[in-house]
Amino acid sequence: MTTWMLMMGALLGMASSMAAEPRHALALHGEPKYGPAFEHLDYVSPEAPSGGTLKLANVSASTFDSLHPFILRGTAAEGIGRIYDTLTVRTLDEAFTEYGLIAESIEVADDNSHVRFNLREAARFHDGEPITAKDVAWTFRRLREDGHPRYRAYYSDVDRAEVIDRHSVVFHFADTSNAELPLILGQLPVLPAHYWADRDFSATTLTPPLGSGPYRVAEVEQGRRVVYERVDDYWAADLPINRGRYNIDRISYDYYRDGTVALQALKAGEYHLRRENVARNWATAYDTPAVESGLLKRVEIPHEQPAGMQGFFFNTRRDLFADPKVREALSYAFDFEWTNDNLFYGAYKRTRSYFQNSELAATGLPSDQELERLEPYRDELPERVFTEAYQPPDTRDRPLRRNLRQALSLLREAGWRVEDGTLTHTESGQRMAFEILLVSPSFERVVLPFRRNLERLGAEVSVRTVDPTQYQNRLETFDFDMTVHVAPQSLSPGNEQRDFWSCEAAGINGSRNIAGVCDPVIDALVEQVIDAPDRDALVTRTRALDRVLQWQFYAIPNWYIDRFRIAYWDRFGRPADNPPYGLALDTWWVDPERAARVDNR
Structure with missing residues (x-):
């Protein structure tokens, strides 16, 4: 066989392994629940109004000293993930299916040797700069080289990231037997390479970082409080995967060192919603006039989440x-x-x-x-x-x-x-x-x-x-x-x-x-x-x-426990059904009439 024929055979083999059909979503096993033309998720209210404030509390006695969640050093502020978008996003009513977010389509090689993400041209960071394949590849390298040590283990089966063009990036796999790798890479948060060009990625920071997600950091009081505000011109607000989500304008976290103090703060209206993890509190601590009158709600929401x-x-x-x-x-x-x-x-x-x-x-x-x-x-x-x-x-x-x-x-x-x-x-x-x-x-x-x-x-x-x-x-x-x-x-x-x-x-x-x-x-x-x-x-x-x-x-x-115990002031609307695999708090909204009744109590 001639050298030319050998080269052609190799190229044909590569072409065969490259063959892949662009898809709007990936399911680890089986097919996605929602087809390419879906309009919204089943567990949202697509016409939910926007506006209002949700005040939450960190009641684990933790504090924070960083807004950088991707490194080992420091303790990141709760909720910081809200400012970042990922290549794909997971649903809460399927075992493991991810739908394109930054990625408009995904192509997985027939032999699982690589995955290609084709990015949406409309995808933007909060400063208006487009999200490109170079940002994706840069993020992958930076997390693996300078990020938290767990990233190195998590991405150990990935050989490299290759930029194909401005809106296409391919991840090549060192191990083709891991069918989960394409979905794992879909979870990659995409960071702005231009923002980090003159910043130390390995250092903690309290300067609000540049993101691309539905929220940005609005206020920071180190160790005490962090506030996120909804991005008015969020580039992905009208995508079907986001319709009916991210309805609340401002979300804040107040930090409490003492759980008893935090519980009293909820009953005083200092914040709005609490996931109750203490059985004694759930059984005995909510005997108040606000609960009796229905202004402070106590609900148990069943779920099928693995408890670990x-x-x-x-x-x-x-x-x-x-x-x-x-x-x-x-x-x-x-x-x-x-x-x-x-x-x-x-x-x-x-x-x-x-x-x-x-x-x-x-x-x-x-x-x-x-x-x-x-x-x-x-x-x-x-x-x-x-x-x-x-x-x-x-x-x-x-x-x-x-x-x-x-x-x-x-x-x-x-x-x-x-x-x-x-x-x-x-x-x-x-x-x-x-x-x-x-x-x-x-x-x-x-x-x-x-x-x-x-x-x-x-x-x-x-x-x-x-x-x-x-x-x-x-x-x-x-x-x-x-x-x-x-x-x-x-x-x-x-x-x-x-x-x-x-x-x-x-x-x-x-x-x-x-x-x-x-x-x-x-x-x-x-x-x-x-x-x-x-x-x-x-x-x-x-x-x-x-x-x-x-x-x-x-x-x-x-x-x-196989249910969420939620105590909240009756200022919110929420969809009729919660999905089985998580508490879909991002589908709730502020009801102006209910909020006014609570505020005027």
Whole structure:
């Protein structure tokens, strides 16, 4: 075969791999719910009026010192994402489908070797400059090189970004098996290269940055308050994906260090809406005339969002928690049933899965399909992965003391004995002494009974509540023994699982692998989740991963709730139906008559 023929064959092969049909949306599995000619999302009111103000509160005791959310340094202001547009945008009534926003169309190669985004010519930054393919490629490189460390892991399967012309950019993939990559890249926020040309991308800033989204920063009081105002000439306001959204003119966040003070501020009308995360408050703290008269509403909105795992997470980088048997033993000291009945008014359900409240959660015994995924690792996994359904210890049908006896039995098997009232390792002489790190004083009422139970086992446990900045720094550098943490999940797990569970992420400061998980089997199962070819395979592979995580006891599961608890002043209108996979607050609007009635109360 001649050189010319070889070259032609190669070019034809490239052309074949380049073949792709421009699409208005991408669904990870199946087809998008909304066709190319859709007019608006089903869960909006397309004729909703605009105007008014929404006052919110940050009640997590956090403060902020930056308006730059893309780097490790600093704590970014809440809501800052509102000022940025992305290539595509996700809907809340589909498992994982993204529709073009900055991108007018998307082309995915038949062999999944690349994705091409064709940008809308009308797309603009707030200063009127057009959004171009160069901005997209620049953003990708900057996030991966100078952004938060998690971006490097998140985009690790992407080889490079190539600018084709002013409005077209192609991302080439190093791994063609990851069907999620085109959607992951669609989530890319596009930053203005011209704005950052003479600014230090790695530095925190309180200067309002240039964006392209529906809102811009209007006012900033460091650590106390941030206000966003709706952009009057927002370039994407009339796109079908945005119709009926972003109706409120001004959205502000006031920061409160104390949850009790924040709750009283809501009842005094200092802000308008609160997601209530404290069961005791929901049960007892809203007995006020405003609630009785209907001016202050309390609603529970059901949802189907995965709850992920909230729990007491062990830092397995510590020798003390390196043994799964020790971690399992300590899990018997948490009495969820007592906690739920006595502290939470029975409001919660027990978490048992890392993908709780979704079809992805592993339940019962493994299916034949799951066993196919797990069988190659049988020699490296606990036998219970194959023969038992995981269930956290409980006290529904047995007293706590029986659980504590079971804990001591496991600890003895792991080489621990009680000497002079203290758990001590028989070989090393190490004492069972550790700290539980907290950021919120409100959680102390949960942790202190847990500590008492641990002390009954002979453990020496201290509880330390620190300020948000110190807490964030200690988590990012993994400077803790045990902490309360939430590992959130979506309906379509993928690349982010590396950041949660991989050996690589365990050694990267700022990663979300809080527990320090480093297991070759888990690494392999994570890659299988990422490479799942269809929805059925994704569910099976995620359940297999979930089983292994459950039986390695990286966390002592806490609880979850399958509805949003919202308290708000009756000044808003909202669509009749909330979507199943999120609280669509951006579809609400201010009703002038209702607002006047509340303001004149």
